[in-house]
Amino acid sequence: MSKLPLLGLPPYASTQERVWRLFFYIFCGLVLLFLISPILIVIPISFNDSKFLSFPRDVWSLRWYEDFFFNDRWTTAVKNSVIIAFFSTILSTTLGTIAALGLSRPNIPFRAAIMAVLISPMIVPVVITAAALYFFYANPLMLPGESNIILNNTYVGVILAHTLLATPFVVITVTATLTGFDQSMIRAGASLGAPPTLVFRKVILPLISPGVISGALFAFVTSWDEVVVVLFVGGTEQRTLPRQMFSGIREMISPTITAAATVLITIAVLMLVTVELLRRRSERLRGLR
Amino acid sequence: MAIADRAPLLTIDGVSLRARLARAERSRKLKALGLILPLFLFVLITFLIPLGRMGYKSVVNEETFGRLDHTNQALSEWDGQSVPDEAAFAALAADLKAAQEQRQAGEIAKRINYEYAGAISKFKSITRTVSKMETGPYKEVFLEADKVWGDPRLWRTIRNASGHYTSYYWLSSIDLRHGAEGLESVPPDQAVFVDVYGRTFWIAGVVTVLTLILGFPVAYLLATQPAHRANLLMIFVMLPFWTSLLVRTTAWFVLLRSEGPLNDLAEMIVNQRFEMIFTRFGTIVAMTHIQLPFTLLPIYSVMKNIPPSHVRAARSLGAGPFHAFWKVYFPQTVPGIAAGCLLTFILCLGYYITPALVGGPRDQMVSYYVAYYMNNIINFGQAAALGAILLIITMVLYWAYNKLVGIDKMKLG
Numbered sequence: 001m002s003k004l005p006l007l008g009l010p011p012y013a014s015t016q017e018r019v020w021r022l023f024f025y026i027f028c029g030l031v032l033l034f035l036i037s038p039i040l041i042v043i044p045i046s047f048n049d050s051k052f053l054s055f056p057r058d059v060w061s062l063r064w065y066e067d068f069f070f071n072d073r074w075t076t077a078v079k080n081s082v083i084i085a086f087f088s089t090i091l092s093t094t095l096g097t098i099a100a101l102g103l104s105r106p107n108i109p110f111r112a113a114i115m116a117v118l119i120s121p122m123i124v125p126v127v128i129t130a131a132a133l134y135f136f137y138a139n140p141l142m143l144p145g146e147s148n149i150i151l152n153n154t155y156v157g158v159i160l161a162h163t164l165l166a167t168p169f170v171v172i173t174v175t176a177t178l179t180g181f182d183q184s185m186i187r188a189g190a191s192l193g194a195p196p197t198l199v200f201r202k203v204i205l206p207l208i209s210p211g212v213i214s215g216a217l218f219a220f221v222t223s224w225d226e227v228v229v230v231l232f233v234g235g236t237e238q239r240t241l242p243r244q245m246f247s248g249i250r251e252m253i254s255p256t257i258t259a260a261a262t263v264l265i266t267i268a269v270l271m272l273v274t275v276e277l278l279r280r281r282s283e284r285l286r287g288l289r
Numbered sequence: 290m291a292i293a294d295r296a297p298l299l300t301i302d303g304v305s306l307r308a309r310l311a312r313a314e315r316s317r318k319l320k321a322l323g324l325i326l327p328l329f330l331f332v333l334i335t336f337l338i339p340l341g342r343m344g345y346k347s348v349v350n351e352e353t354f355g356r357l358d359h360t361n362q363a364l365s366e367w368d369g370q371s372v373p374d375e376a377a378f379a380a381l382a383a384d385l386k387a388a389q390e391q392r393q394a395g396e397i398a399k400r401i402n403y404e405y406a407g408a409i410s411k412f413k414s415i416t417r418t419v420s421k422m423e424t425g426p427y428k429e430v431f432l433e434a435d436k437v438w439g440d441p442r443l444w445r446t447i448r449n450a451s452g453h454y455t456s457y458y459w460l461s462s463i464d465l466r467h468g469a470e471g472l473e474s475v476p477p478d479q480a481v482f483v484d485v486y487g488r489t490f491w492i493a494g495v496v497t498v499l500t501l502i503l504g505f506p507v508a509y510l511l512a513t514q515p516a517h518r519a520n521l522l523m524i525f526v527m528l529p530f531w532t533s534l535l536v537r538t539t540a541w542f543v544l545l546r547s548e549g550p551l552n553d554l555a556e557m558i559v560n561q562r563f564e565m566i567f568t569r570f571g572t573i574v575a576m577t578h579i580q581l582p583f584t585l586l587p588i589y590s591v592m593k594n595i596p597p598s599h600v601r602a603a604r605s606l607g608a609g610p611f612h613a614f615w616k617v618y619f620p621q622t623v624p625g626i627a628a629g630c631l632l633t634f635i636l637c638l639g640y641y642i643t644p645a646l647v648g649g650p651r652d653q654m655v656s657y658y659v660a661y662y663m664n665n666i667i668n669f670g671q672a673a674a675l676g677a678i679l680l681i682i683t684m685v686l687y688w689a690y691n692k693l694v695g696i697d698k699m700k701l702g
Contacts, residue, residue, distance in 0.1 A: 034578065099329070135669070225535065232663065258543065
């Protein structure tokens with residue numbers, strides 16, 4: 001038969017099939033390379049000593065990391081991002097988890113329509129959401145004249161907007177965890193005399209906690225990455241890390257953006273690992289594996 | 290004995306069991322809806338109502354609302370072709386005087402200027418002139434000040450802008466305007482938006498097709514490899530998915546630059562540098578990279594559930610490898626392809642950051658123009674109308690997605 005390797009094919013595979021398989025592997029390898037290499041290429045560039053965005057030739061240096069960790073412009077941005085992401089994660093995780101608990105009860109009227117509305121902030125182009133919020137925040141309570149409250153250029157405004165954008169992710173992950181959740185366990189708890197809050201704490205929460213935590217992580221990342229809403233409704237005081245990177249690329253092209261990118265990639269790796277571990281734990285808890 | 294002949298089952302306190310069950314069921318439903326209510330109200334107040342108010346902004350003459358009522362009345366009988374009579378001039382003068390006292394004349398001028406370029410300075414100077422006058426006649430004064438006041442098109446613009454509501458922003462978003470005889474196209478040098486919408490669809494379509502071509506084989510690879518190897522390869526897909534959009538856009542910005550690593554490579558191989566940053570090519574490559582996991586993952590999760598025995602059965606029945614794949618395997622992946630492609634297409638329509646950073650001026654999509662009219666031109670009506678059209682298109686596709694795939698089936702990670 002052919003001298004081409006089998007590449008996981010059964011021994012009766014024809015030459016043509018083997019050539020195809022080889023081509024298929026090469027193609028997939030190139031696509032995976034395309035996916036990962038742009039992210040990896042930023043890392044060495046961030047250690048370059050020169051002011052230009054290129055690979056370090058002779059001198060490696062940490063000067064852009066120094067700028068990132070000690071320059072007020074960047075440290076304030078990191079601080080803002082953490083504050084905003086923290087509060088919008090708490091808000092969206094609470095709202096989203098409670099709603100998901102309601103949504104996974106059997107026989108909810110108009111369930112599909114309600115779900116579609118709750119997920120829609122994820123689908124609507126974020127520029128439109130940001131524009132609508134900008135108009136809304138100019139006078140949220142529709143009070144006349146001077147007595148109105150303005151939410152534009154405030155932390156509250158940005159946090160509420162990020163909460164809105166993040167809740168769909170929480171709803172999706174928690175409802176996914178709740179599929180296959182045995183509702184009779186709630187009744188079992190209740191029949192043994194536990195009040196609803198105790199049932200929630202002792203029965204429901206331990207089972208759905210992996211979903212809630214990965215929902216919270218998604219919510220955190222949504223807020224942590226978000227730039228358009230901040231551009232529209234945030235002021236200079238609410239300058240977040242992505243906002244700072246946006247102007248870093250647009251206005252000054254300082255290699256500090258590559259250092260910031262490397263730090264963010266590290267955080268992404270940690271998040272990815274956490275979510276994967278949680279998913280496995282959840283599958284084990286629910287007996288799916 | 291038939292069941293119907295029996296006395297109804299009663300609970301201990303004498304109520305029929307059926308009624309008690311119905312009540313219990315109702316209270317369960319209410320409790321469940323009560324859990325959903327907080328989030329629903331939150332989405333309603335901070336999302337749906339603001340979107341509605343944005344839609345309202347796209348049809349209301351906010352700048353002139355109630356400030357040109359006299360003019361509107363005086364122009365109601367006007368034929369739209371000739372120079373209006375003294376009454377119209379007097380009404381406009383009265384409205385401008387009143388607006389000037391409240392320091393709102395500039396707003397009116399701004400609104401007219403959207404439709405009639407250059408009107409802003411004419412309005413400013415005529416407002417100064419009429420503010421000094423006690424009585425008319427005004428027509429000669431206007432015409433003497435500037436011959437533009439004899440232009441019927443300017444008056445048609447004033448008439449359109451003096452009502453409380455306007456179709457101007459919506460028409461202008463599809464390159465139309467009110468002409469002397471009904472609707473007409475705007476002059477070619479101002480007709481940009483149809484082109485922008487076309488470009489948005491084109492870029493979204495190309496990116497969707499590219500993500501499918503690149504994503505399908507990889508999804509197949511991941512679904513058919515043994516678990517430990519598939520999990521390892523999955524990192525390649527999931528890491529970009531979890532990495533910030535800004536980081537990925539930064540990466541492409543660095544890569545595509547004329548002094549960037551890709552061009553260094555090109556110079557080594559073919560001794561030539563290419564222009565890639567701020568081009569359509571760069572935009573599409575970066576967007577494809579960002580969207581690839583969104584197309585790939587739904588296809589992967591469908592493929593994961595296709596039993597390998599199907600293709601083996603086809604092979605054992607004599608089908609060739611390609612025939613078996615095409616006739617047995619591929620049709621089963623179609624729901625995944627539809628889900629992934631539709632999601633990517635919907636998300637692509639709203640792209641703003643990536644084209645803004647790696648694209649050129651000819652590669653900007655609808656979102657960019659919404660932002661541009663909001664933040665640079667400060668023409669909120671136009672921004673709202675452009676956004677509303679994009680919103681409607683997105684909602685129609687979202688509805689289709691919901692029908693076709695079901696929002697419940699959406700999986701993350």
